[in-house]
Amino acid sequence: MPPMHDEEFRLQGPAFEEINKKLDRRHFLTKTTLGLGALAMGSLFGNRLFGGSTTLAAATPGASTTLEEDVLRAIPNFAPRAKRVVYLFMSGGPSQFETFDYKPKLVSMAGQNLPESVRQGQRLTGMSASQSTLPIAPSIFKFNQYGKNGTWVSELLPYTAGVVDDLCVINSLYSEAINHDPALTFFQTGNQLPGRPSIGSWISYGLGSDNVNLPTFIVLVSKNAVKDQPLYSRLWGNGFLSSKFQGVQFGSGKDPVLFLNNPDGYDGSDRKEMLNYLSKLNELQNSVYGDPEVEARISQYEMAYRMQTSVPQVMDISKEPDEVFEMYGPDSRNPGTYAANCILARKLLEKDVKFVQLYHQGWDQHGNLPKGIAHQCKDTDQATAALVKDLKRRGLLEDTLVIWGGEFGRTVYSQGKLTADDYGRDHHPRCFTMWMAGAGVKAGITYGQTDDFSYNIVKDPVHVHDFQATLLYLMGIDHERFTFKMQGRRFRLTDVSGRVVRDIIA
Numbered sequence: 227m228p229p230m231h232d233e234e235f236r237l238q239g240p241a242f243e244e245i246n247k248k249l250d251r252r253h254f255l256t257k258t259t260l261g262l263g264a265l266a267m268g269s270l271f272g273n274r275l276f277g278g279s280t281t282l283a284a285a286t287p288g289a290s291t292t293l294e295e296d297v298l299r300a301i302p303n304f305a306p307r308a309k310r311v312v313y314l315f316m317s318g319g320p321s322q323f324e325t326f327d328y329k330p331k332l333v334s335m336a337g338q339n340l341p342e343s344v345r346q347g348q349r350l351t352g353m354s355a356s357q358s359t360l361p362i363a364p365s366i367f368k369f370n371q372y373g374k375n376g377t378w379v380s381e382l383l384p385y386t387a388g389v390v391d392d393l394c395v396i397n398s399l400y401s402e403a404i405n406h407d408p409a410l411t412f413f414q415t416g417n418q419l420p421g422r423p424s425i426g427s428w429i430s431y432g433l434g435s436d437n438v439n440l441p442t443f444i445v446l447v448s449k450n451a452v453k454d455q456p457l458y459s460r461l462w463g464n465g466f467l468s469s470k471f472q473g474v475q476f477g478s479g480k481d482p483v484l485f486l487n488n489p490d491g492y493d494g495s496d497r498k499e500m501l502n503y504l505s506k507l508n509e510l511q512n513s514v515y516g517d518p519e520v521e522a523r524i525s526q527y528e529m530a531y532r533m534q535t536s537v538p539q540v541m542d543i544s545k546e547p548d549e550v551f552e553m554y555g556p557d558s559r560n561p562g563t564y565a566a567n568c569i570l571a572r573k574l575l576e577k578d579v580k581f582v583q584l585y586h587q588g589w590d591q592h593g594n595l596p597k598g599i600a601h602q603c604k605d606t607d608q609a610t611a612a613l614v615k616d617l618k619r620r621g622l623l624e625d626t627l628v629i630w631g632g633e634f635g636r637t638v639y640s641q642g643k644l645t646a647d648d649y650g651r652d653h654h655p656r657c658f659t660m661w662m663a664g665a666g667v668k669a670g671i672t673y674g675q676t677d678d679f680s681y682n683i684v685k686d687p688v689h690v691h692d693f694q695a696t697l698l699y700l701m702g703i704d705h706e707r708f709t710f711k712m713q714g715r716r717f718r719l720t721d722v723s724g725r726v727v728r729d730i731i732a
Contacts, residue, residue, distance in 0.1 A: 302433065306702030307666025307731075308627040309436070311429070312571050312582045314610060316602075317410065318455050318589030321636035321651050322659040322680055323365045324599050327397050328378040331678045332364035332638065340639045344679050351404055353592065353641060354652045360639035362679070363649040366596055375670050382603040385611035391670040392614055392623070393661045394730050398674020398683045401634055401655040401690050406455045406590070409633035409655065412690055414461045416719045423465035423710075425694065426581040428719045430471040431710070432703055436578035440540065441474040443581045444574055449478055449562035450605060452588030452598075462583060466712045473583065476541065476570070478562025540577055543569050553616065555608040565609035572616050575626055589632055592641050593650035614663055623664045627700055631660025638679045657683045660693075666700045668732045691724030699726045 323329060340360040354360065368381045373390040386393075403409035408418035415422035423431070426443035435442040445462045462473030543561065546569060551558045558565035564586050571582045586606055591598040610630060617623040635658025636651030643649075657676045663669065675685035695705040698719065705724055709716040 302702030303704040303707060304702055306700065307625070308664065308700045309625040310575050310578065310580050310582070311426075311627045311629065311697070311701070312575060312613070313425070313584070313629045314606075314613075314631075315413075315583060315585050316589050316606070316630065316632040317451075317457060317585055317587045318406070318591075319409075319632045319634045319636060319653060319658070320589045320602070321365075321591065321595065321599060322397065322657070322676075323363075323636065323638070323651070324367055324382060324595070325380050325603075326378060326395050326659045326661070326672075327657075327676060327680045328369040328380075329364065329638075329678060329680055330369075332362055335362045336364050337361050337644060340679070340681075344677065344681050346682070348656060348681075349404060351653050354637070354639075357641070360637075361644045362638055363640035363644050363651065366647060373670050375672070377670070377672055380603075382600055383607045385608045389611045389614045389663075392618065393663045394667045394669065395659065395661045395672045396674050396688055396730070397657070397659050397672060397676055398685065398687050399631070399635075399658050399660055399690070399693065400683060400687055403634065404653050404655050406633065406653075409653075410455075410457075410461060413633050415465065416691065416694055416721050420458075420460050421465055422717070423467045423471070423719075424460075424462050424473060425697065425719065426462055426473050426583055427464045427467055427471040428698075428708070429581045429701060431467050432708055433580060433701065435580060440537070440574070440577055440579050442579065443471070443473040444579055444583070445473040445475045446567040446570060446582070446584045447475065448564040448567060448584070448586040448605075450557065450560075450564060451586045452602075454588055454590045457585055457587065461585075466717070467710065473581075476537075478566070540573050541570065543573070550616070554612040557605070558609060564606050565612075568609040568613045572613060572620075572622075575617070575622060576620070591636075591650055592652060594648060595636075595650050596647060617664065625665045627665045627667070627697070628663040629660065629697070630662075632658070634658055635680070638681055654681070656681065662730070666731055668730050671730070673727075673730050686729065688727055689724070691720040692727050695720050695724035696727045696730070700731070 338361065340362060345360070365380070369378050370381070370387070371377060372379050372387040375391075377387075377390040377393070377395055379387040379390060401409055401412060403412045403418050411420060412418045414424045416425075424443075426445075430442040433442075443462065447457060459475070462475070464470075464472035543558075543566060550569065554565045554569055556565075557563040558569055560566055564584070567584050571584060574582050586602075588602050588605075589599070614623065614628060617626055617628070634653055634655040637654045639652075640649035641652040657680055673686055674683065674688060676682065677684050698705045698708060705718060705720045705726075709718045711717075
Protein backbone atom coordinates (compact mmCIF):
# COMPACT_ATOMS: atom_id res chain seq x y z
CA MET A 227 0.00 0.00 0.00
CA PRO A 228 1.51 3.43 -0.89
CA PRO A 229 2.27 5.79 2.00
CA MET A 230 -0.44 8.24 3.02
CA HIS A 231 0.14 11.94 2.50
CA ASP A 232 -0.43 14.34 5.37
CA GLU A 233 -3.63 15.70 3.86
CA GLU A 234 -4.95 12.14 3.58
CA PHE A 235 -4.17 11.33 7.16
CA ARG A 236 -7.56 11.11 8.77
CA LEU A 237 -8.77 8.28 10.97
CA GLN A 238 -11.41 6.11 9.28
CA GLY A 239 -14.28 4.08 10.74
CA PRO A 240 -17.02 4.64 13.31
CA ALA A 241 -14.67 3.87 16.21
CA PHE A 242 -12.83 7.13 15.49
CA GLU A 243 -15.85 9.37 14.90
CA GLU A 244 -15.51 11.01 18.31
CA ILE A 245 -11.83 11.72 17.83
CA ASN A 246 -12.36 13.27 14.41
CA LYS A 247 -15.12 15.51 15.75
CA LYS A 248 -12.74 16.95 18.28
CA LEU A 249 -10.19 18.06 15.71
CA ASP A 250 -11.84 21.39 14.88
CA ARG A 251 -10.20 24.79 15.38
CA ARG A 252 -12.24 25.69 18.49
CA HIS A 253 -11.30 22.45 20.22
CA PHE A 254 -7.64 22.94 19.31
CA LEU A 255 -7.52 26.43 20.79
CA THR A 256 -9.38 25.33 23.91
CA LYS A 257 -6.98 22.47 24.51
CA THR A 258 -3.77 24.39 23.83
CA THR A 259 -4.25 27.87 25.33
CA LEU A 260 -1.99 27.15 28.29
CA GLY A 261 0.35 25.10 26.12
CA LEU A 262 0.94 28.03 23.76
CA GLY A 263 1.67 30.25 26.73
CA ALA A 264 4.14 27.68 28.00
CA LEU A 265 5.86 27.57 24.62
CA ALA A 266 6.12 31.37 24.60
CA MET A 267 7.78 31.33 27.99
CA GLY A 268 10.02 28.49 26.84
CA SER A 269 11.27 30.66 23.97
CA LEU A 270 12.49 33.19 26.51
CA PHE A 271 14.38 30.69 28.68
CA GLY A 272 15.48 28.08 26.18
CA ASN A 273 14.84 24.36 26.10
CA ARG A 274 16.31 23.71 29.55
CA LEU A 275 13.32 25.43 31.12
CA PHE A 276 11.32 22.25 30.66
CA GLY A 277 13.86 19.57 31.34
CA GLY A 278 16.59 19.78 28.72
CA SER A 279 15.58 19.04 25.18
CA THR A 280 12.10 17.87 26.10
CA THR A 281 8.92 19.87 26.57
CA LEU A 282 7.13 20.47 29.84
CA ALA A 283 7.41 17.29 31.89
CA ALA A 284 4.04 15.58 31.98
CA ALA A 285 2.40 14.70 35.26
CA THR A 286 1.12 11.19 35.79
CA PRO A 287 -2.49 10.21 36.47
CA GLY A 288 -3.50 11.48 39.89
CA ALA A 289 -0.89 14.23 39.81
CA SER A 290 -1.55 17.95 39.72
CA THR A 291 1.11 20.49 38.78
CA THR A 292 0.95 24.08 37.60
CA LEU A 293 3.21 25.90 35.18
CA GLU A 294 4.64 27.91 38.08
CA GLU A 295 5.53 24.72 39.96
CA ASP A 296 7.11 23.15 36.89
CA VAL A 297 9.21 26.25 36.19
CA LEU A 298 10.43 26.14 39.79
CA ARG A 299 11.12 22.46 39.39
CA ALA A 300 12.97 22.59 36.08
CA ILE A 301 15.38 25.49 36.43
CA PRO A 302 18.56 24.72 38.46
CA ASN A 303 18.27 26.79 41.63
CA PHE A 304 21.91 27.84 41.47
CA ALA A 305 25.05 27.18 39.46
CA PRO A 306 25.75 23.42 39.54
CA ARG A 307 29.14 22.01 40.47
CA ALA A 308 28.43 18.73 38.67
CA LYS A 309 27.06 18.26 35.18
CA ARG A 310 26.85 14.47 35.44
CA VAL A 311 27.02 11.64 37.97
CA VAL A 312 28.45 8.12 37.95
CA TYR A 313 27.26 6.10 40.94
CA LEU A 314 29.18 2.88 41.68
CA PHE A 315 26.78 0.97 43.89
CA MET A 316 28.34 -1.94 45.80
CA SER A 317 25.20 -3.94 46.50
CA GLY A 318 25.20 -6.10 49.62
CA GLY A 319 26.91 -3.78 52.10
CA PRO A 320 30.75 -3.60 51.97
CA SER A 321 32.44 -3.99 55.35
CA GLN A 322 33.97 -0.72 56.55
CA PHE A 323 36.38 -2.74 58.73
CA GLU A 324 38.07 -4.29 55.70
CA THR A 325 38.10 -1.18 53.52
CA PHE A 326 38.42 2.31 55.07
CA ASP A 327 37.49 2.45 58.78
CA TYR A 328 40.68 1.33 60.54
CA LYS A 329 40.14 0.04 64.10
CA PRO A 330 43.48 -1.21 65.53
CA LYS A 331 42.26 -1.39 69.16
CA LEU A 332 40.05 -4.34 68.29
CA VAL A 333 43.03 -6.66 67.90
CA SER A 334 43.48 -6.99 71.66
CA MET A 335 39.74 -7.57 72.12
CA ALA A 336 39.35 -10.42 69.64
CA GLY A 337 36.70 -12.90 70.76
CA GLN A 338 35.36 -10.76 73.60
CA ASN A 339 31.64 -10.14 73.76
CA LEU A 340 30.53 -6.77 72.42
CA PRO A 341 29.93 -4.54 75.50
CA GLU A 342 26.31 -3.57 76.07
CA SER A 343 27.52 0.00 76.61
CA VAL A 344 28.50 0.00 72.93
CA ARG A 345 25.50 -1.80 71.55
CA GLN A 346 23.09 0.34 73.62
CA GLY A 347 20.18 -1.99 72.91
CA GLN A 348 20.28 -1.32 69.20
CA ARG A 349 18.27 -3.52 66.90
CA LEU A 350 19.84 -6.72 65.53
CA THR A 351 18.80 -8.77 62.53
CA GLY A 352 17.11 -12.11 63.08
CA MET A 353 20.39 -13.77 62.07
CA SER A 354 22.32 -12.33 65.04
CA ALA A 355 19.55 -12.01 67.62
CA SER A 356 19.69 -15.75 68.32
CA GLN A 357 23.42 -15.74 69.12
CA SER A 358 24.30 -16.17 72.81
CA THR A 359 27.35 -13.94 72.37
CA LEU A 360 28.51 -11.29 69.91
CA PRO A 361 32.29 -11.98 69.62
CA ILE A 362 34.42 -9.06 68.44
CA ALA A 363 36.17 -9.80 65.14
CA PRO A 364 39.09 -7.50 64.25
CA SER A 365 39.99 -7.32 60.57
CA ILE A 366 42.84 -9.61 59.53
CA PHE A 367 43.90 -7.21 56.78
CA LYS A 368 46.59 -4.57 57.12
CA PHE A 369 45.96 -0.85 56.76
CA ASN A 370 48.32 1.94 55.72
CA GLN A 371 48.04 5.68 55.29
CA TYR A 372 48.12 7.16 51.81
CA GLY A 373 48.07 10.56 50.16
CA LYS A 374 48.87 14.01 51.44
CA ASN A 375 46.53 13.73 54.43
CA GLY A 376 47.29 10.15 55.43
CA THR A 377 43.98 8.52 54.52
CA TRP A 378 43.67 4.99 55.96
CA VAL A 379 43.05 2.34 53.29
CA SER A 380 43.09 -1.45 53.50
CA GLU A 381 45.63 -3.59 51.66
CA LEU A 382 42.66 -4.99 49.72
CA LEU A 383 42.35 -1.69 47.82
CA PRO A 384 45.84 -0.85 46.52
CA TYR A 385 44.59 0.91 43.40
CA THR A 386 42.04 3.00 45.29
CA ALA A 387 44.84 3.91 47.73
CA GLY A 388 46.65 5.44 44.76
CA VAL A 389 43.85 7.95 44.10
CA VAL A 390 42.92 8.93 47.69
CA ASP A 391 44.01 12.50 47.07
CA ASP A 392 41.00 12.78 44.76
CA LEU A 393 38.56 11.18 47.21
CA CYS A 394 36.38 12.42 50.03
CA VAL A 395 36.00 9.36 52.28
CA ILE A 396 32.93 9.59 54.53
CA ASN A 397 33.08 7.17 57.48
CA SER A 398 29.90 8.36 59.18
CA LEU A 399 26.99 7.37 56.93
CA TYR A 400 23.97 5.92 58.71
CA SER A 401 20.55 4.55 57.86
CA GLU A 402 17.50 3.16 59.64
CA ALA A 403 17.12 0.20 57.27
CA ILE A 404 18.73 -3.02 58.52
CA ASN A 405 17.75 -5.44 55.73
CA HIS A 406 18.79 -5.36 52.09
CA ASP A 407 15.60 -4.64 50.20
CA PRO A 408 14.44 -1.65 52.29
CA ALA A 409 18.02 -0.39 52.62
CA LEU A 410 18.64 -0.51 48.86
CA THR A 411 15.27 1.08 48.19
CA PHE A 412 15.97 3.80 50.77
CA PHE A 413 19.29 4.76 49.20
CA GLN A 414 17.93 4.76 45.67
CA THR A 415 14.53 6.37 46.23
CA GLY A 416 14.57 8.11 49.62
CA ASN A 417 11.98 5.75 51.10
CA GLN A 418 12.15 2.18 52.37
CA LEU A 419 8.89 1.23 50.65
CA PRO A 420 8.72 0.69 46.86
CA GLY A 421 6.94 3.13 44.60
CA ARG A 422 9.04 6.31 44.74
CA PRO A 423 11.20 7.60 41.88
CA SER A 424 14.89 6.68 41.93
CA ILE A 425 17.65 9.27 42.23
CA GLY A 426 18.46 9.06 38.53
CA SER A 427 14.80 9.52 37.63
CA TRP A 428 14.55 12.63 39.81
CA ILE A 429 17.67 14.02 38.10
CA SER A 430 16.26 13.17 34.67
CA TYR A 431 12.93 14.82 35.56
CA GLY A 432 14.52 17.97 36.91
CA LEU A 433 17.43 18.60 34.57
CA GLY A 434 16.59 16.81 31.36
CA SER A 435 19.14 15.60 28.85
CA ASP A 436 22.29 17.05 27.32
CA ASN A 437 22.33 14.33 24.66
CA VAL A 438 19.10 13.77 22.71
CA ASN A 439 20.39 10.51 21.22
CA LEU A 440 20.88 8.65 24.51
CA PRO A 441 18.77 8.24 27.64
CA THR A 442 19.40 10.67 30.48
CA PHE A 443 19.67 7.83 33.02
CA ILE A 444 21.51 4.58 32.15
CA VAL A 445 22.08 1.51 34.35
CA LEU A 446 24.81 -1.14 34.02
CA VAL A 447 24.82 -4.37 36.09
CA SER A 448 28.01 -6.45 36.40
CA LYS A 449 27.69 -9.91 34.89
CA ASN A 450 30.71 -11.19 36.84
CA ALA A 451 29.37 -10.37 40.32
CA VAL A 452 28.27 -12.85 42.97
CA LYS A 453 24.46 -12.83 42.87
CA ASP A 454 23.97 -12.99 46.64
CA GLN A 455 21.17 -10.42 46.82
CA PRO A 456 18.69 -9.67 44.01
CA LEU A 457 18.42 -6.38 42.19
CA TYR A 458 15.03 -5.09 41.08
CA SER A 459 14.35 -2.80 38.15
CA ARG A 460 12.28 -0.59 40.47
CA LEU A 461 15.61 0.54 41.98
CA TRP A 462 16.06 2.58 38.82
CA GLY A 463 12.37 3.04 38.19
CA ASN A 464 10.40 6.24 37.69
CA GLY A 465 7.85 5.67 40.50
CA PHE A 466 5.04 8.19 40.10
CA LEU A 467 6.97 10.28 37.56
CA SER A 468 6.37 9.83 33.85
CA SER A 469 7.85 6.59 32.53
CA LYS A 470 10.16 8.52 30.20
CA PHE A 471 12.29 9.34 33.28
CA GLN A 472 13.02 5.73 34.28
CA GLY A 473 16.53 4.34 34.01
CA VAL A 474 17.37 2.32 30.90
CA GLN A 475 19.38 -0.82 31.59
CA PHE A 476 22.11 -1.61 29.07
CA GLY A 477 23.16 -5.24 28.77
CA SER A 478 26.38 -6.78 27.51
CA GLY A 479 25.10 -9.08 24.75
CA LYS A 480 24.37 -8.62 21.09
CA ASP A 481 21.35 -6.47 21.92
CA PRO A 482 22.37 -4.16 24.80
CA VAL A 483 18.87 -2.66 24.85
CA LEU A 484 16.07 -5.17 24.40
CA PHE A 485 13.84 -4.79 21.32
CA LEU A 486 15.90 -1.87 20.02
CA ASN A 487 17.32 -3.53 16.91
CA ASN A 488 15.26 -4.29 13.83
CA PRO A 489 13.97 -7.87 13.56
CA ASP A 490 15.52 -10.26 11.04
CA GLY A 491 14.40 -9.59 7.50
CA TYR A 492 13.52 -5.93 8.07
CA ASP A 493 15.92 -3.26 6.85
CA GLY A 494 14.25 -0.37 8.67
CA SER A 495 14.19 1.91 5.63
CA ASP A 496 10.65 3.07 6.33
CA ARG A 497 11.01 3.15 10.13
CA LYS A 498 11.03 6.96 10.33
CA GLU A 499 7.87 7.24 8.23
CA MET A 500 6.12 4.61 10.34
CA LEU A 501 7.08 6.43 13.55
CA ASN A 502 5.78 9.73 12.16
CA TYR A 503 2.34 8.25 11.55
CA LEU A 504 2.41 6.39 14.87
CA SER A 505 3.23 9.68 16.57
CA LYS A 506 0.24 11.34 14.90
CA LEU A 507 -2.03 8.55 16.12
CA ASN A 508 -0.70 8.97 19.64
CA GLU A 509 -1.09 12.74 19.50
CA LEU A 510 -4.73 12.37 18.45
CA GLN A 511 -5.27 9.94 21.30
CA ASN A 512 -3.63 12.37 23.72
CA SER A 513 -5.76 15.30 22.52
CA VAL A 514 -8.91 13.40 23.44
CA TYR A 515 -7.98 11.67 26.66
CA GLY A 516 -5.10 13.79 27.98
CA ASP A 517 -3.23 10.73 29.29
CA PRO A 518 0.36 11.91 29.92
CA GLU A 519 1.71 8.41 29.38
CA VAL A 520 0.80 8.81 25.70
CA GLU A 521 3.27 11.70 25.50
CA ALA A 522 5.83 9.58 27.31
CA ARG A 523 5.32 6.77 24.83
CA ILE A 524 5.76 9.16 21.88
CA SER A 525 9.09 10.39 23.27
CA GLN A 526 10.21 6.82 23.98
CA TYR A 527 9.54 5.73 20.39
CA GLU A 528 11.50 8.72 19.14
CA MET A 529 14.37 7.99 21.53
CA ALA A 530 14.45 4.34 20.46
CA TYR A 531 14.76 5.43 16.84
CA ARG A 532 17.72 7.69 17.63
CA MET A 533 19.32 5.04 19.83
CA GLN A 534 19.45 2.58 16.93
CA THR A 535 22.44 4.49 15.61
CA SER A 536 23.90 5.97 18.81
CA VAL A 537 23.92 2.85 21.04
CA PRO A 538 26.03 0.51 18.86
CA GLN A 539 28.69 3.20 18.60
CA VAL A 540 28.90 4.01 22.29
CA MET A 541 28.67 0.35 23.39
CA ASP A 542 31.66 -0.71 21.30
CA ILE A 543 34.74 -0.58 23.52
CA SER A 544 36.87 -2.78 21.25
CA LYS A 545 38.52 0.25 19.66
CA GLU A 546 39.87 1.56 22.99
CA PRO A 547 43.70 1.75 23.07
CA ASP A 548 45.57 -1.09 24.77
CA GLU A 549 46.75 1.24 27.52
CA VAL A 550 43.12 1.85 28.52
CA PHE A 551 42.46 -1.87 28.95
CA GLU A 552 45.72 -2.20 30.88
CA MET A 553 44.68 0.63 33.17
CA TYR A 554 41.22 -0.82 33.89
CA GLY A 555 42.51 -4.38 34.30
CA PRO A 556 42.29 -7.72 32.48
CA ASP A 557 38.50 -8.07 32.91
CA SER A 558 37.95 -4.86 30.98
CA ARG A 559 38.21 -6.66 27.63
CA ASN A 560 35.21 -8.80 28.56
CA PRO A 561 31.97 -6.84 27.95
CA GLY A 562 29.56 -6.84 30.88
CA THR A 563 32.16 -7.21 33.61
CA TYR A 564 32.51 -4.47 36.19
CA ALA A 565 35.77 -3.30 34.61
CA ALA A 566 34.26 -3.16 31.11
CA ASN A 567 31.24 -1.33 32.50
CA CYS A 568 33.56 1.28 34.01
CA ILE A 569 35.02 1.96 30.56
CA LEU A 570 31.52 2.12 29.14
CA ALA A 571 30.49 4.53 31.93
CA ARG A 572 33.34 6.84 30.97
CA LYS A 573 32.22 6.74 27.32
CA LEU A 574 28.63 7.54 28.31
CA LEU A 575 29.78 10.44 30.48
CA GLU A 576 31.82 11.75 27.56
CA LYS A 577 28.57 11.74 25.59
CA ASP A 578 26.99 13.87 28.35
CA VAL A 579 24.68 11.21 29.73
CA LYS A 580 23.46 12.85 32.94
CA PHE A 581 23.29 9.89 35.36
CA VAL A 582 25.12 6.56 34.98
CA GLN A 583 24.69 3.91 37.66
CA LEU A 584 26.76 0.73 37.98
CA TYR A 585 25.57 -2.07 40.25
CA HIS A 586 28.01 -4.71 41.49
CA GLN A 587 26.53 -7.39 43.72
CA GLY A 588 28.28 -9.79 46.09
CA TRP A 589 29.21 -7.77 49.20
CA ASP A 590 26.91 -9.61 51.64
CA GLN A 591 29.45 -11.69 53.58
CA HIS A 592 27.74 -13.25 56.60
CA GLY A 593 30.37 -15.99 56.61
CA ASN A 594 33.80 -16.57 55.09
CA LEU A 595 34.21 -12.81 54.86
CA PRO A 596 38.01 -12.62 54.38
CA LYS A 597 37.89 -14.74 51.22
CA GLY A 598 34.67 -13.17 49.94
CA ILE A 599 35.64 -9.54 50.33
CA ALA A 600 39.11 -10.15 48.90
CA HIS A 601 37.42 -11.51 45.77
CA GLN A 602 35.08 -8.50 45.56
CA CYS A 603 37.92 -6.01 45.92
CA LYS A 604 39.97 -7.82 43.28
CA ASP A 605 37.05 -7.54 40.84
CA THR A 606 36.41 -3.83 41.43
CA ASP A 607 39.42 -2.00 42.89
CA GLN A 608 41.57 -1.50 39.79
CA ALA A 609 38.70 -0.46 37.51
CA THR A 610 37.23 1.92 40.11
CA ALA A 611 40.53 3.75 40.53
CA ALA A 612 41.08 3.71 36.77
CA LEU A 613 37.73 5.40 36.20
CA VAL A 614 38.70 8.24 38.55
CA LYS A 615 42.09 8.64 36.86
CA ASP A 616 40.62 8.37 33.37
CA LEU A 617 38.00 11.04 34.05
CA LYS A 618 40.66 13.29 35.56
CA ARG A 619 43.10 13.04 32.68
CA ARG A 620 40.30 13.78 30.20
CA GLY A 621 39.24 16.90 32.10
CA LEU A 622 35.88 15.37 33.08
CA LEU A 623 36.39 14.85 36.81
CA GLU A 624 36.06 18.57 37.53
CA ASP A 625 32.37 18.47 36.60
CA THR A 626 31.56 14.78 37.11
CA LEU A 627 30.52 13.47 40.53
CA VAL A 628 31.78 9.95 41.27
CA ILE A 629 30.14 8.00 44.13
CA TRP A 630 31.16 4.62 45.64
CA GLY A 631 29.29 2.75 48.37
CA GLY A 632 26.61 0.28 49.42
CA GLU A 633 23.35 0.26 51.36
CA PHE A 634 24.81 -0.23 54.87
CA GLY A 635 27.91 -1.48 56.70
CA ARG A 636 28.81 -4.56 58.71
CA THR A 637 28.98 -5.43 62.42
CA VAL A 638 32.12 -5.44 64.56
CA TYR A 639 31.13 -8.85 65.90
CA SER A 640 31.25 -12.10 63.98
CA GLN A 641 28.05 -13.71 62.87
CA GLY A 642 28.53 -17.36 63.75
CA LYS A 643 31.88 -19.01 64.37
CA LEU A 644 34.98 -16.83 64.85
CA THR A 645 38.46 -18.17 64.10
CA ALA A 646 41.83 -16.56 63.58
CA ASP A 647 41.36 -16.32 59.79
CA ASP A 648 37.65 -16.77 59.23
CA TYR A 649 34.58 -14.83 60.33
CA GLY A 650 31.44 -13.20 58.99
CA ARG A 651 29.71 -9.92 59.69
CA ASP A 652 26.00 -9.10 59.92
CA HIS A 653 24.24 -5.97 58.61
CA HIS A 654 24.97 -2.74 60.45
CA PRO A 655 23.12 0.44 59.40
CA ARG A 656 24.29 2.72 62.22
CA CYS A 657 27.66 3.62 60.65
CA PHE A 658 29.41 2.76 57.43
CA THR A 659 31.66 4.21 54.73
CA MET A 660 31.24 5.59 51.25
CA TRP A 661 33.28 8.01 49.18
CA MET A 662 32.69 10.76 46.68
CA ALA A 663 35.04 12.42 44.21
CA GLY A 664 35.04 15.06 41.53
CA ALA A 665 32.78 18.03 40.94
CA GLY A 666 32.49 20.30 43.96
CA VAL A 667 33.74 17.79 46.55
CA LYS A 668 36.75 18.40 48.78
CA ALA A 669 39.53 16.10 47.69
CA GLY A 670 41.87 14.09 49.88
CA ILE A 671 39.88 14.29 53.13
CA THR A 672 38.26 11.85 55.54
CA TYR A 673 34.98 13.07 56.99
CA GLY A 674 33.17 11.78 60.05
CA GLN A 675 34.34 9.54 62.85
CA THR A 676 33.08 6.38 64.51
CA ASP A 677 33.85 4.90 67.92
CA ASP A 678 36.58 2.26 68.47
CA PHE A 679 34.10 -0.46 67.45
CA SER A 680 32.72 1.30 64.34
CA TYR A 681 29.34 0.74 65.95
CA ASN A 682 28.30 4.32 66.70
CA ILE A 683 29.12 7.68 65.14
CA VAL A 684 30.95 10.11 67.40
CA LYS A 685 31.50 12.99 64.96
CA ASP A 686 29.78 14.46 61.88
CA PRO A 687 26.95 11.99 61.15
CA VAL A 688 25.63 11.85 57.57
CA HIS A 689 22.16 10.40 57.06
CA VAL A 690 21.02 8.87 53.78
CA HIS A 691 18.82 11.94 53.18
CA ASP A 692 21.83 14.19 53.88
CA PHE A 693 23.77 12.34 51.19
CA GLN A 694 20.87 12.73 48.75
CA ALA A 695 20.47 16.43 49.57
CA THR A 696 24.19 16.97 48.96
CA LEU A 697 24.09 15.12 45.64
CA LEU A 698 21.22 17.32 44.46
CA TYR A 699 23.01 20.44 45.71
CA LEU A 700 26.08 19.59 43.64
CA MET A 701 23.77 19.28 40.63
CA GLY A 702 22.42 22.79 41.31
CA ILE A 703 19.17 21.73 42.97
CA ASP A 704 17.70 22.78 46.32
CA HIS A 705 16.31 19.49 47.63
CA GLU A 706 13.58 21.22 49.67
CA ARG A 707 12.17 23.05 46.62
CA PHE A 708 12.50 20.11 44.25
CA THR A 709 9.08 18.48 44.57
CA PHE A 710 6.39 16.68 42.63
CA LYS A 711 2.76 16.98 43.61
CA MET A 712 0.97 13.66 43.69
CA GLN A 713 -2.48 12.93 45.14
CA GLY A 714 -2.53 16.16 47.11
CA ARG A 715 0.96 15.93 48.59
CA ARG A 716 4.29 17.34 47.43
CA PHE A 717 6.88 14.56 47.35
CA ARG A 718 10.64 14.97 47.19
CA LEU A 719 13.67 12.66 47.10
CA THR A 720 14.66 13.56 50.66
CA ASP A 721 11.09 13.13 51.97
CA VAL A 722 10.77 15.49 54.98
CA SER A 723 14.39 15.69 56.15
CA GLY A 724 17.94 15.99 54.86
CA ARG A 725 20.61 18.68 54.99
CA VAL A 726 23.44 19.57 52.65
CA VAL A 727 26.79 18.43 54.10
CA ARG A 728 28.59 21.68 53.38
CA ASP A 729 31.83 20.66 55.13
CA ILE A 730 32.68 18.28 52.26
CA ILE A 731 31.99 20.84 49.53
CA ALA A 732 34.98 22.65 48.08
